[in-house]
Amino acid sequence: MPRIGILIVAAGKGERMGGTLPKQYASLLGQPMLRRSVQAFAEVPDATIQVMIGAGQDELYRDAMAGLDLAPAATGGATRQESVLRGLEVLAVKAPDFVLIHDAARPLVSRALIGGVIAALEAGADAAVPLLPVADTLRKLEDGKWITVPRSGLLRAQTPQGFRFAAILRAHRDHAAQEVTDDMALAELAGLKIVAVAGEETNMKVTNPEDFAVAEGLLSARLGEIRTGSGYDVHRFVPGDHVWLCGLKIPHDHALEGHSDADAGLHALTDAILGAVGEGDIGMHFPPTDERWRGAPSWKFLDHAVGLVLRKGGIIVHCDVTIICERPKIGPHREAMRAKIAEILRLDVSRVSVKATTTEGLGFTGRREGLAAQALVTVKLP
Numbered sequence: 001m002p003r004i005g006i007l008i009v010a011a012g013k014g015e016r017m018g019g020t021l022p023k024q025y026a027s028l029l030g031q032p033m034l035r036r037s038v039q040a041f042a043e044v045p046d047a048t049i050q051v052m053i054g055a056g057q058d059e060l061y062r063d064a065m066a067g068l069d070l071a072p073a074a075t076g077g078a079t080r081q082e083s084v085l086r087g088l089e090v091l092a093v094k095a096p097d098f099v100l101i102h103d104a105a106r107p108l109v110s111r112a113l114i115g116g117v118i119a120a121l122e123a124g125a126d127a128a129v130p131l132l133p134v135a136d137t138l139r140k141l142e143d144g145k146w147i148t149v150p151r152s153g154l155l156r157a158q159t160p161q162g163f164r165f166a167a168i169l170r171a172h173r174d175h176a177a178q179e180v181t182d183d184m185a186l187a188e189l190a191g192l193k194i195v196a197v198a199g200e201e202t203n204m205k206v207t208n209p210e211d212f213a214v215a216e217g218l219l220s221a222r223l224g225e226i227r228t229g230s231g232y233d234v235h236r237f238v239p240g241d242h243v244w245l246c247g248l249k250i251p252h253d254h255a256l257e258g259h260s261d262a263d264a265g266l267h268a269l270t271d272a273i274l275g276a277v278g279e280g281d282i283g284m285h286f287p288p289t290d291e292r293w294r295g296a297p298s299w300k301f302l303d304h305a306v307g308l309v310l311r312k313g314g315i316i317v318h319c320d321v322t323i324i325c326e327r328p329k330i331g332p333h334r335e336a337m338r339a340k341i342a343e344i345l346r347l348d349v350s351r352v353s354v355k356a357t358t359t360e361g362l363g364f365t366g367r368r369e370g371l372a373a374q375a376l377v378t379v380k381l382p
């Protein structure tokens with residue numbers, strides 16, 4: 001089994017994208033683009049993943065990769081070529097047999113394409129590069145005149161580009177002075193045996209602002225499985241002067257009893273999300289016997305459940321929470337509750353519903369001994 005290094009270059013500034021955050025850290029359907037690009041390689045057996053990041057981006061990187069088991073990132077250079085060379089030097093310590101070099105800006109790469117590149121290397125190629133034909137007619141301005149460039153025979157190169165590790169490291173070192181835009185160009189200069197594999201139109205390079213919407217559309221199309229989850233929770237009224245409900249502190253002539261902040265609305269919602277992805281219930285993740293959760297704000301539980309969905313590559317589509325009580329009156333707080341939940345779920349507020357009902361004086365909620373909440377969520381998974 002060959003040992004494979006995966007080098008992901010993410011040290012660019014994303015100047016064509018604009019915006020305050022470098023594009024590789026911007027969210028693409030709920031997850032940073034770089035995280036998606038790295039996760040695309042999660043199934044490669046025996047791989048060492050090395051990510052190259054820009055100077056001063058350590059914190060952005062840590063946040064983007066939270067929970068993933070990765071070697072520390074290293075710092076890239078002023079050009080992509082420099083970032084790759086530095087990355088190869090870091091990987092050289094491990095001396096892998098092959099290396100796949102991939103742009104963080106291509107988060108949609110498929111397992112099939114990655115497998116195709118590895119297979120070509122295993123079959124004896126020095127270099128394996130995904131290529132695609134050009135569909136548009138090409139023109140260029142020459143001496144003030146437009147001329148058509150025949151497109152037949154022209155191909156577009158994508159990443160990941162795969163190489164025998166020692167050969168591409170040597171090519172990068174030997175030709176560092178020559179400016180190129182990808183690693184295949186260096187493989188050519190070094191006279192390596194290059195094999196083409198079929199690229200994928202969907203393996204787009206996210207470059208300009210409009211590319212984000214296209215990439216999100218392609219990702220959405222991969223989310224074929226629709227799941228629904230339900231949750232229910234009850235807390236008892238005790239003496240006090242406020243309750244927590246749907247993430248808000250609401251003045252009331254009683255408080256709610258509980259180990260955490262007793263926010264029945266967020267607890268029901270957390271259980272609904274856990275239910276949709278088959279991850280047990282809130283008590284399993286946050287046992288009431290655990291002192292860490294005494295008085296804890298319940299948005300932490302909800303945030304954890306959202307993280308589980310994202311880690312599965314899924315998204316939350318919508319939620320509907322119903323609070324069942326005589327008092328406090330929910331109506332005056334409804335919009336603020338929706339906004340709070342939307343913030344925690346990272347959803348547009350139009351996808352969040354909060355409703356309330358009484359039980360006409362019947363039962364424990366009718367007798368004002370406590371209140372109940374129920375929730376439904378819809379989740380999409382790959």
Ligand code: CTP
Nearest residue numbers: 009010011012013014015016078079083104105
């Ligand atoms: N890259 C890098 N180091 C650099 C420049 C680019 O690691 N000095 C990486 C980018 O982060 C990206 C990949 O190379 O994942 C391809 O580059 P590109 O799409 O051009 O990204 P940016 O250079 O960030 O964007 P721009 O050219 O618009 O500034």
Ligand code: MG
Nearest residue numbers: 012013014080
């Ligand atoms: Mg660039």
